[in-house]
Amino acid sequence: MLGEYRITGRRASEIAASVERAVGSGDLEPGQLLPPMRELATDLGVNPNTVAAAYRTLRERGVIETAGRRGSRVRPRPASTPRNAIRVEAPPGVRDLGAGNPDTALLPPLDEALAVAARHHAKHPTLYGQGPLDAEFARLARASLDADGVPPGPLAATFGALDAIERVLAAHLRAGDAVAVEDPGWGSLLDLVTALGLKALPVGLDDDGPLPADVERALVAGARAVVVTDRAQNPTGAVLTAARAAELRSVLGRFPHALVVEDDHGHAIVDQPLHPLAGATAHWAFVRSAAKAYGPDLRVAVLTGDTVTVDRVQGRLGLGPGWVSTLLQRAVAHLWASEAVDARAVARAYGERRDALIGALARRGVPAYGRSGMNVWVPVPDETGAVTRLLHAGWAVAPGARFRMSAAPGVRITVSALTQADIEPIAAAVAAAIGPVPTRSYG
Numbered sequence: 001m002l003g004e005y006r007i008t009g010r011r012a013s014e015i016a017a018s019v020e021r022a023v024g025s026g027d028l029e030p031g032q033l034l035p036p037m038r039e040l041a042t043d044l045g046v047n048p049n050t051v052a053a054a055y056r057t058l059r060e061r062g063v064i065e066t067a068g069r070r071g072s073r074v075r076p077r078p079a080s081t082p083r084n085a086i087r088v089e090a091p092p093g094v095r096d097l098g099a100g101n102p103d104t105a106l107l108p109p110l111d112e113a114l115a116v117a118a119r120h121h122a123k124h125p126t127l128y129g130q131g132p133l134d135a136e137f138a139r140l141a142r143a144s145l146d147a148d149g150v151p152p153g154p155l156a157a158t159f160g161a162l163d164a165i166e167r168v169l170a171a172h173l174r175a176g177d178a179v180a181v182e183d184p185g186w187g188s189l190l191d192l193v194t195a196l197g198l199k200a201l202p203v204g205l206d207d208d209g210p211l212p213a214d215v216e217r218a219l220v221a222g223a224r225a226v227v228v229t230d231r232a233q234n235p236t237g238a239v240l241t242a243a244r245a246a247e248l249r250s251v252l253g254r255f256p257h258a259l260v261v262e263d264d265h266g267h268a269i270v271d272q273p274l275h276p277l278a279g280a281t282a283h284w285a286f287v288r289s290a291a292k293a294y295g296p297d298l299r300v301a302v303l304t305g306d307t308v309t310v311d312r313v314q315g316r317l318g319l320g321p322g323w324v325s326t327l328l329q330r331a332v333a334h335l336w337a338s339e340a341v342d343a344r345a346v347a348r349a350y351g352e353r354r355d356a357l358i359g360a361l362a363r364r365g366v367p368a369y370g371r372s373g374m375n376v377w378v379p380v381p382d383e384t385g386a387v388t389r390l391l392h393a394g395w396a397v398a399p400g401a402r403f404r405m406s407a408a409p410g411v412r413i414t415v416s417a418l419t420q421a422d423i424e425p426i427a428a429a430v431a432a433a434i435g436p437v438p439t440r441s442y443g
Contacts, residue, residue, distance in 0.1 A: 007035070010046055015054035020063055023074055034064060034072045060175040062194040075194060088387055090396035095417065097426070098398035100234070102269070102374060103416040106349060107295050108340035110331065117330035132314065132323035133157055137333040141288075141302040144336070150286050151279040154310040156303045156317065157324040161263050161289040162188055164303045164313070165227065166196070168285040171312035172259050173198060173224055180218035180226040182210055184377065184403035184410065186234045186263075189227060202405040205233070207371045209240035212247040219251070225259035226252070230274055232266025232292075232373025235403045235412035237354065239266070239372045245275035252280040259309075260284045268293035270372040271347040278305070285309050290332050292374075293341045300328050350374045353415035353423075360427035366434065376413045380434045383409040389433035395426055 005027045009015035022028040034040070037055060041048040055072055058064040066072045090096035138155050146152075158164040169179065175197030181189060183202035193200045201218040203226075204211045210228055218226070228248075230240045240248075252260060258281050264274065267288045278284045285305035290298040303313065317323065335341070354370040361368045361378065370376035380386040380400070387399050390411075400410035411430075418426065 007040060007044070009044065009054070010050075012050050012053035012057060015040075015044070015046075015051060016057040016061075019054070019058055020061070023063055028074050030074050032074045034074070036071060060197045062175075062197045065199075088391060088396045088399065094391060094394050094396050095422075096396045097413050097415075097417060098396050100375070100398065100412075100414050101296065101416060102292050103349070106341075106346050107293075108335060110295065110298075110335075113331040113334040113338075113340070114327075116334045117327045120330050121327055126323075126326040128322075132317065134326040134329035134333060136337070137302075137326075137329035140333050140336045141304075144288075145286070145302075145304055148274040148276070150274075150276050150304060151284075153278075153286075153304040154307055154314075156310050156314045157329055158287070158301045158303050158313070158317070159299045159321075159324060160291060161265070161287050161301050162192060163299075164285070164287040164289075164301050165189065165261055165263065166192055167313045167316060168259070168261050168287075168303070168305070168309060169193075169196060169198065169225060171309060171316065172283060177225070178218070178221065178223045180215060180223040181405075182227070182229060182233065183405045183407045184235055184400060185227075186229070186265075187402040190403075190405070200405060202407070204407065205236065205238050207236075207238050207369060208244040209233070209238050210244075210248065212244070212251050215248060216251045216254075219255045219258055223258065225261060227261045227263070228277060230262055230264045230266070230276065231270045231272055232375075234265060234373070235375050235398070235400075235410075236377040237370035237373045237375055239270070239272045240275050240277075242273075242275045245277060248277055249280040252277065256281050257283075262286045264288045265292065266373050268341050268343045269346045269350065269374070271344050271351075272372055282306065283309050285313075290335075293343070293346065294332065294335050298328060298332060300324055300332050347372070350415060353418050353420075356420065356423045357413065357415060357418065357427060360423050361430060364427060364431035366427075366431050370415075374414055374416050376415060377410050378413060378430060378434070379408055379410045381409065382434070383411065386411055386430075386434045390429055393429040393433065395429055 005022050008018045037051040038048050041051045064072050065075050088098055178199040178201050179193050180201045180203050182205050201223050203214040260277050260281050269292050278286045283306050287301050287303045289301040354376055357376055358368045368376050368378045383400050390397055398412040
């Protein structure tokens with residue numbers, strides 16, 4: 001069952017650590033069956049309850065999964081082997097189109113914003129016991145959310161979008177609960193769901209966002225939460241349209257106790273309107289990060305939602321880091337107030353590159369997708385072969401395995417680093433690497 005590896009330990013923590021070490025080192029592979037609890041207890045000379053506690057710890061950490069009489073197995077993609085490890089490092093001389101970074105030429109300079117924040121701090125330093133939100137940051141965030149039709153709700157600042165999503169899920173769900181997630185979707189989110197010990201239920205999508213029938217199927221199957229990207233979906237560039245949002249709100253209305261989490265990934269880098277789902281259920285959360293438009297190192301996001309959800313998140317923040325630096329909040333507020341980013345110009349810059357690449361691929365018989373944002377998703381018949389051949393041709397792209405569960409194979413190309421002169425060469429290289437493939441949806 002375990003080959004040559006022997007689980008060791010006398011206490012539950014020791015047994016769990018033994019298994020986790022083996023998974024991390026590769027001695028226990030994804031899908032490998034673990035011994036029944038009573039059998040392992042006999043081998044180790046411990047009480048079966050001790051092994052049961054160890055297995056429970058491993059399930060909560062996302063290392064193993066249990067399927068009743070079929071026993072416990074190492075998860076197919078355990079938390080110790082994150083999807084971000086499935087990447088192609090660009091060697092010298094190879095163009096990196098897989099990292100997913102924004103075009104640094106489109107990011108605003110930060111010196112003035114940080115100086116303004118420092119001067120404000122000199123006069124009004126944030127000390128222990130003060131509120132967690134900078135007043136100007138909160139005012140501008142709320143005005144922007146109101147303008148985009150996001151329902152009223154309390155605000156919180158978090159350390160980026162993923163931090164917000166983690167805190168919201170942890171505030172409502174427990175290990176073993178199911179979450180409906182987009183497929184293909186954000187690899188870091190899929191890692192997070194696994195790390196929290198949650199079960200991901202795939203939801204297909206097209207250019208207009210998640211498919212309502214798939215969302216309903218996941219909710220009927222027991223999903224307690226749904227995570228949706230409103231704009232610039234990673235990796236496909238999908239945008240939630242008004243019609244699709246109306247369909248999804250109708251579905252969600254039949255599951256009023258479901259938690260809806262929205263990530264406005266395209267904020268300030270797209271020119272398509274927002275059509276939020278917030279308020280379709282009793283518990284909801286909506287998050288916007290400063291990372292894509294203002295710089296990944298600005299680890300600031302604004303979160304709003306229903307009162308219970310935001311209060312739980314804020315309470316847990318207070319027990320840990322306490323608050324997101326008000327210096328950073330004030331700097332982001334200055335960037336907003338000074339209109340340091342022209343969202344239309346940024347959207348146009350990315351859009352011209354996306355459209356040019358998609359058009360060049362289409363002329364070569366290769367369908368591709370990318371309605372918004374900085375990524376283009378290209379279905380391929382053989383991911384490994386396509387990635388390898390592109391690497392040899394001088395282009396590093398992101399393997400679709402980083403983003404997929406049951407969706408068809410593909411590769412993600414980030415257009416941020418492309419110039420117009422690059423379009424024809426990269427399109428020719430992709431076509432040569434994969435050959436013509438039949439038109440199909442992301443799934």
